[in-house]
Amino acid sequence: EAQVTQNPRYLITVTGKKLTVTCSQNMNHEYMSWYRQDPGLGLRQIYYSMNVEVTDKGDVPEGYKVSRKEKRNFPLILESPSPNQTSLYFCASSLWGASTEAFFGQGTRLTVV
Amino acid sequence: EDQVTQSPEALRLQEGESSSLNCSYTVSGLRGLFWYRQDPGKGPEFLFTLYSAGEEKEKERLKATLTKKESFLHITAPKPEDSATYLCAADSGGGADGLTFGKGTHLIIQP
Numbered sequence: 311e312a313q314v315t316q317n318p319r320y321l322i323t324v325t326g327k328k329l330t331v332t333c334s335q336n337m338n339h340e341y342m343s344w345y346r347q348d349p350g351l352g353l354r355q356i357y358y359s360m361n362v363e364v365t366d367k368g369d370v371p372e373g374y375k376v377s378r379k380e381k382r383n384f385p386l387i388l389e390s391p392s393p394n395q396t397s398l399y400f401c402a403s404s405l406w407g408a409s410t411e412a413f414f415g416q417g418t419r420l421t422v423v
Numbered sequence: 424e425d426q427v428t429q430s431p432e433a434l435r436l437q438e439g440e441s442s443s444l445n446c447s448y449t450v451s452g453l454r455g456l457f458w459y460r461q462d463p464g465k466g467p468e469f470l471f472t473l474y475s476a477g478e479e480k481e482k483e484r485l486k487a488t489l490t491k492k493e494s495f496l497h498i499t500a501p502k503p504e505d506s507a508t509y510l511c512a513a514d515s516g517g518g519a520d521g522l523t524f525g526k527g528t529h530l531i532i533q534p
Binding site for chain 2: 345
């Protein structure tokens, strides 16, 4: 089954404690991206990757890091989480670029206290 | 700056009552206009992509249309299972390579 898998689904952490949210896709897609979804603000892109070892900033990259060492995996790293990063996070993949159908993961609800 | 605005924010319809959702966009060089459906607690699910003004696409009770400034999602004779949040997104040639999303229309279909 074609899917994008994120882990964990729920996470509560404390300010400053480094964390990683994993994302994996099984469709051999070139393009992957991370979004955050906040009430009243909608979905906003954090980072994206056009291919292995190629990543770039989206609209709200501050406080986040990503890596793309393998085609299937695109982890999101919060080196020092802060309460304003409390949000619902989605990973997505598409065949190539943002102009092709995106498949989204189930989401990770992060709370930073 | 690219902008995507959806209206209304929320819409409550009776089963079988047809209506339309609006998505207006201001982007530099539209490469694609997307519609997604999002159910509570889940990630968005792809519905349609439209690439040029005048294009239309249909799927079951849904039809999406595109003009140079806006897109409509027409829902014909909706059923309760059509209840969801509908998201519109634009891919433009400017800025970061990614989708700019609207805030969504929360649609409720009452039996």
